Amino acid sequence: xxxxxxxxxxxxxxxxxxxxxxxxxxxxxxxxxxxxxxxxxxxxxxxxxxxxxxxxxxxxxxxxxxxxxxxxxxxxxxxxxxxxxxxxxxxxxxxxxxxxxxxxxxxxxxxxxxxxxxxxxxxxxxxxxxxxxxxxxxxxxxxxxxxxxxxxxxxxxxxxxxxxxxxxxxxxxxxxxxxxxxxxxxxxxxxx
Amino acid sequence: xxxxxxxxxxxxxxxxxxxxxxxxxxxxxxxxxxxxxxxxxxxxxxxxxxxxxxxxxxxxxxxxxxxxxxxxxxxxxxxxxxxxxxxxxxxxxxxxxxxxxxxxxxxxxxxxxxxxxxxxxxxxxxxxxxxxxxxxxxxxxxxxxxxxxxxxxxxxxxxxxxxxxxxxxxxxxxxxxxxxxxxxxxxxxxxx
DNA sequence: GCAATGATTGACAGTCACTGACACTTTCCG
DNA sequence: CGGAAAGTGTCAGTGACTGTCAATCATTGC
Numbered sequence: 001x002x003x004x005x006x007x008x009x010x011x012x013x014x015x016x017x018x019x020x021x022x023x024x025x026x027x028x029x030x031x032x033x034x035x036x037x038x039x040x041x042x043x044x045x046x047x048x049x050x051x052x053x054x055x056x057x058x059x060x061x062x063x064x065x066x067x068x069x070x071x072x073x074x075x076x077x078x079x080x081x082x083x084x085x086x087x088x089x090x091x092x093x094x095x096x097x098x099x100x101x102x103x104x105x106x107x108x109x110x111x112x113x114x115x116x117x118x119x120x121x122x123x124x125x126x127x128x129x130x131x132x133x134x135x136x137x138x139x140x141x142x143x144x145x146x147x148x149x150x151x152x153x154x155x156x157x158x159x160x161x162x163x164x165x166x167x168x169x170x171x172x173x174x175x176x177x178x179x180x181x182x183x184x185x186x187x188x189x190x191x192x
Numbered sequence: 193x194x195x196x197x198x199x200x201x202x203x204x205x206x207x208x209x210x211x212x213x214x215x216x217x218x219x220x221x222x223x224x225x226x227x228x229x230x231x232x233x234x235x236x237x238x239x240x241x242x243x244x245x246x247x248x249x250x251x252x253x254x255x256x257x258x259x260x261x262x263x264x265x266x267x268x269x270x271x272x273x274x275x276x277x278x279x280x281x282x283x284x285x286x287x288x289x290x291x292x293x294x295x296x297x298x299x300x301x302x303x304x305x306x307x308x309x310x311x312x313x314x315x316x317x318x319x320x321x322x323x324x325x326x327x328x329x330x331x332x333x334x335x336x337x338x339x340x341x342x343x344x345x346x347x348x349x350x351x352x353x354x355x356x357x358x359x360x361x362x363x364x365x366x367x368x369x370x371x372x373x374x375x376x377x378x379x380x381x382x383x384x
Numbered sequence: 385g386c387a388a389t390g391a392t393t394g395a396c397a398g399t400c401a402c403t404g405a406c407a408c409t410t411t412c413c414g
Numbered sequence: 415c416g417g418a419a420a421g422t423g424t425c426a427g428t429g430a431c432t433g434t435c436a437a438t439c440a441t442t443g444c
Contacts, residue, residue: 038393044392119308120307146373155347163341167343186348188379230424232423232425
């Protein structure tokens with residue numbers, strides 16, 4: 001069994017436990033026992049208990065980065081970001097996925113510690129996307145983008161995403177609409 | 193000695209240790225010993241090791257909230273937020289404060305765990321300011337503000353603040369300018 | 385087949401953040 | 415003065431995580 005497969009197995013079982021008894025109330029020992037491995041081995045597949053939950057976010061982030069790279073160079077950054085977010089919209093369009101993600105979101109929101117870790121990952125993703133956009137801007141002729149402003153723009157786009165997602169927990173159907181509304185409201189003037 | 197005074201004393205001594213050996217490398221036992229109290233008593237003044245560093249943020253957040261409340265009701269949210277950020281600008285104008293805050297920022301940035309906790313606090317502040325603005329919008333006649341958009345706007349303003357602060361670590365003098373530039377770039381159309 | 389080799393694992397001990405319980409002292413107040 | 419309240423130290427315990435080591439398992443070259 002590949003490393004990836006084992007991780008998926010652990011994550012699936014762990015999430016069941018988290019849903020049943022809560023994140024903080026579930027010990028790593030319990031997860032390891034439920035999976036059928038030692039605690040020590042659990043930590044060989046996940047660096048921390050947090051990562052079991054946030055691992056999927058990592059992969060989603062990678063997908064966003066790829067999408068962003070694929071956008072045309074002359075497109076406005078704001079639109080490129082909106083298109084990069086599309087995998088999330090698509091993902092939440094599938095009811096099965098949406099239900100799963102809602103459960104995960106609930107787990108994350110219920111633990112301030114885990115929620116903070118989640119924000120940390122989001123920030124890391126913003127940094128990486130900002131780097132990408134900055135580099136793309138440099139490849140574009142006659143445009144000296146302000147790095148600070150660019151980072152703020154990326155942060156603004158994520159603020160829209162975050163606001164729409166928070167809302168989607170309550171009204172699970174309006175995510176796409178909310179995202180479009182927020183991103184229309186905050187659309188910056190051309191960065192160049 | 194008042195509770196507040198003891199907390200300040202602990203924070204001061206702890207920060208020295210953090211600067212000297214790093215946050216993760218400094219144990220609570222060491223801090224308690226340096227202050228001259230038991231580990232148990234340390235936790236009677238701070239709920240966690242994180243809080244020693246992030247406590248000042250809490251007080252700053254309260255100040256922002258007060259400032260925001262004091263803005264005129266008919267002012268655009270974006271401008272109210274910019275004015276609420278003023279205490280930070282003023283704080284960073286004083287070289288002594290700036291140096292101290294830069295040291296704290298460095299401690300926070302050096303520990304992903306602490307940095308995540310920092311982001312968590314910022315998010316909490318955003319929620320509270322959003323609540324304030326939402327309530328203020330309700331008091332204003334003829335204006336049905338979209339809560340999702342409003343939260344995104346607050347998030348956008350904080351994204352500007354964050355981008356400017358990250359930049360200020362490198363160029364310590366341009367904070368006010370950076371903040372104005374980013375907030376000009378992301379200024380949303382009127383929320384109402 | 386088989387032996388050398390490298391990866392995977394479990395068992396164990398240890399560190400560190402944090403908590404609860406209890407006893408002791410100091411301070412405050414009637 | 416006496417007794418409640420508040421602050422503190424000690425101790426024991428939990429839970430996340432890490433280092434170490436020996437055993438096992440799979441792979442590869444012969």
